[in-house]
Amino acid sequence: MIENINWGELPFGYMKTNYNVRCYYKNGKWGALEISSSEYINIHMAATSLHYGQEAFEGMKAFKGKDGKVRLFRWEENAKRMRKSAVGIRMAEVPNELFIDAVKKVIELNSEFVPPYGSGASLYLRPLLIGSGPQVGVKPANEYLFMIFVSPVGPYFKEGFKPVDMMITRDFDRAAPLGTGSIKVGGNYAASLNTLHEAHEKGFASAIFLDAKEKKYIDECGPANFFGIKNNTYITPKSDSILPSITNMSLLTIAEDIGLKTERRQVEAKELETFEEAGACGTAAVISPINSIIDASIGKTYTYSKDGKPGPISTKLYETLQGIQTGDIEDKFGWVELI
């Protein structure tokens, strides 16, 4: 029951809501948007998503502002990225109009689940595109399902905006240099699960992957991009196997706007020693400031936070981006759409 939701205590997890929306691609075209109240989907057991990983997803959030209006952040970037993912694994592409119709419809149908302003919570949207048609040989499906479900979520880390510990893994790779690391597909996540499990078991919030070829440069932090700050400069890795984060792209713009220099370039693991602040960024947490990074195989620990507090630049970036998303700060970049 909606009355029983304690908005301030929500976990970052799944909660059943009223409806989800679905659209099927058959005979070379998309059908009409359908509304469903079922949490289950009925697909062929030989669907390519189940066997060959023909699956891509997105993650985005809707926020309620002080004015009671619901705000969406840079949805066109999510739509564009989902098309890039579709092309990357030969799936039918979801047109912009269908994407935004589905987003608006699913929010409207679940409007009472958009958490109130000031609760720190938001409505998480999970668009999903899967090969639903049967295939036994290795071939793309002829049929696809695009759907979006939503869930009200609290902050990604229960502790809130507080520095976390991370570890570098040298035992596993998330994505190959010319593989699928730059598109948002489930296969990359499957490849990261053992490492993330190990990190959590050892008490780390996440694991940092290095480039698969040379094991020399930072790629990203599990499901989030990495940035470091030094000499008034925001530095984030450039690599063909990193997922282009919309949060990171936005932080680069904000960083320049508040007078920082920015660099997108290869970042050697040993450069970690020189950063004054470091963080991970993505839709789920916006910024997770990093307290320490342990590179056990070379016996190194890098520490960034002082007295367990996030650094001043990470804090400013976080507050600015979150302020724009909730409508507290003027949206001078035109990132927010009221719906």
Ligand SMILES: *Cc1c(COP(=O)(O)O)cnc(C)c1O
């Ligand atoms: C989704 C994702 C991110 C974060 O992207 P945002 O657009 O900022 O949410 C970072 N890394 C990986 C691997 C991802 O899948």
